[in-house]
Amino acid sequence: MSRLPVAAEQLIAEFGPHLNYPPREGFPGRDQPDAVVPTHCCFCGMQCGIKLLVKDNRVVGFDPWEEFPFNEGRLCPKGVQRYLQNNHPDRLLHPLARVEGRGFAPASWDDALDRVVGEIRRIQSAHGRDAFAMLSGVSLTNEKSYLVGKFARLALKTRNLDYNGRLCMVSAGAGNKKAFGLDRASNTYADLERADVVMICGTNVSETFPTLTHWIWRARDAGAKLIVVDPRMTPIARTADLHLPVRPGRDSALYGAILRELIVHDWLDHDFIAHHTSGFDAAAAAVESFSLPWAEEVTGVPAAQIAQAAEWWGRAATSFLLHARGIEHHTKGVDNVVSCINLVLATGRIGKPYCGYGTITGQGNGQGGREHGHKCDQLPGNRDIENPQHRAYIAGVWGIPEPELPGKGLTAYEILEAIHRGEIRGLVSICFNPLVSLPNSEMVREALEKLEFYVAIDFFLNETARHADIVLPGSLHEEEEGTVTTAEGRVTRVRAAVTPPGEARTDTAILLDLARRLGAGDKFAFATSEDIFNELRVASRGGTADYYGITYEKIERQMGVFWPCPDLDHPGTPRLWEDRKWPTNDGKAHFNAVPFRGSGEVPDPEFPIILTTGRVVSQYLSGTQTRRIGKLVDQYPEPLLEIHPVLAARLGIRDRELVRVVTRRGSAEFPAQVVTTIREDTVFVPYHWPGRKSINRLTSGHLDPVSKIPEFKVSTCRLEPTGRTAPSARETAAHASA
């Protein structure tokens, strides 16, 4: 029974989100720090280098790290303010136990862990091992991602482990595996520098990956044409040579039409297609009917603009295509990804200097975290949990008989659905706030309320953790050693700048202690993060994501190592496919046929408007960290409903008027922001906020059939003006909405 123990408002008053501002004169000791620690930002897949200033075991400030090659000191506002998550008044300092009617009370570690182990045993003996699930996240290091995967399979012995990369990287991962047999961006961003054409598809680069903007401008300074595909005029789209404002949900029609243009005009690399790819004919046949007029009708993008994009792409000598959640958060996420890859393969522009392709990984360790086994279908090294050889290899590394290794489990959203159905009774979560980040979140709330037992490991009491029976205070990014793999595939070193405060422990220490208490201590005899990494190296050896040749020493010496790195004297692989050898069944890169199909929801008379969601530059994911940092909250304090003036006029909606957004899941009110920078048939609301201000209460639970990513980018809605002007953002205090 995991209803909130007291009203949410009472928990917010005690545990936040409260806003952390630095003192006017800065934190004491900032000018004479005990240590200046070069590490990385904890937000987003760029993993910018940054130095943290430490005094008396507290992070008191930052300094740009200008020597780190990707960002050379550049940072976004989240990076500048990231140090304020440390030394924060909301920080959990003791284990907490839920007390009905009172909230949470401090508990000893022994009592808390005994209770957790007792409940795991009780639920698993009554309902089976898989009735206890685990949810993880890819803000965790590679070491912790690996450890969670091993913990769930060997200590918890459940098949139901999944992670919040399910909301982020899985469409790209599945698409890349289909096309290339391997899941990593093919190039470093340095290959943008001399690309003739840069096409960025469904990625609000300047708000979600601000430091990547520099590299796109490097290309433009050298004369590149920039094509941006996005239903909104984002800051990066504003200056593009060509902005294609695609109707949400119609992306694969656009890329299919461009492929057809490449074929019609013979802008193809026939030699590359013949020798290094398979499946071209089927892919071509699938788009034969994707004429420009048809594509204009379906996508809402003028035919002339589609033709122009195709011509620039077709005639270019070098190019770089990047995509992100804008094309991936769909029931057709994998289709969209492979339809982009088809354009890259058709022109043969991959595996060569300045010829690049990649998804832009969203989360801090969205790349490494999706390779080492805390996905429901995966084992370390990006191995397949259903492949007998892969299972045998990992069982050998872990020292267990292969049949003891659990099989494939449910994905993140499906785990919540199974909890809702009563099939899963217990849950342990780490680094995941599904009540804010999953779609259809009223279902998620109901599911949480049905759990018999829930233990959350986190450093702040996030919205989901409020439902927990036991809360275990874990560690922040800057409190543990480890490695993270950036969106480029560069494995980097994250440093422990400070130790966890109070009685908080490192996430690793918590998982190791739990494993020991569950009777699996002999499989978890790690003394350091490096010990875990060294086991990960062996476990990944021979997999597609091969880290065997990467050591802490090599990462530090080279300022990062690009995987695959199969042996100790291998320097790493910044650019993939120069050898023209793809780890697919036929050794070739694969075209994929993508017939067009509709989204999970399409506009109808009852819900005639498309609702799409995304991010803002000052917030990160579900906001557990960034909704606690004062200036980041002040910059964009509440979610606004972006609406075109034509649509606003038709519905009689004024700027700053509260508008009720209604979908099949429910309704919520947001202030209107009337702007010409969005399509007339689409409204946009960013998703970082909880409670009444959460747009994910309204988003749909339709999933991609292959990747099981939710369709955040397309829901249908109707809008009801309330006639009331929105109160000030300060009054609304959306960051702490109940």
Place this chain on the structure above:
Amino acid sequence: MQTTTFKTDEEFFVDPQRCIGCHACEMACAECETNGQLPMISVDYVSRADSPQTSVQVCMHCEDPVCARVCPADAIQKDEFGIVHSATTARCIACANCVIACPFGVPKKFEPTKLMMKCNMCYDRTSAGRKPMCATVCPSGALFYGTRAQLAAQRPASVAVNVFRFGRETVRTKVNVMMPAGATELIVD
């Protein structure tokens, strides 16, 4: 004489079209201990209803700074490197003449302290051979600090301009604005 390692070959360049409105510059600027958490650089939407375009404004460090000319207390000084410094605390009488006179709208009068404050091009950093904080963190290259040669090599399609015309008045500045190649001045009105 005070010794510094100010790099006289490095200059400040602003390219407004690259500004993505992220506010990293403001937040980094505010961290400086002399600023007391107040940014000396500002980023604002031009007209959000029509565009996400933002403009970024930093002190332009005029060759003949009007803020200094109109200061009745002689509180604003330009140094040997061309940096126009914030009003000295002891002299500033908070008359706000500088606030009104600056053609770029840069100086601000901060009521709690009754002091004018503005950008001094991170003198603590630049005098030690480092780049200003805003130009170090700017993720898009809208703010750049370096040599003209570096900039010319990286951005061949743009040219640095430091002559501004406000009606009949011409203002020359230490800080440059990037314009399309061929431009020689920026006509503001």
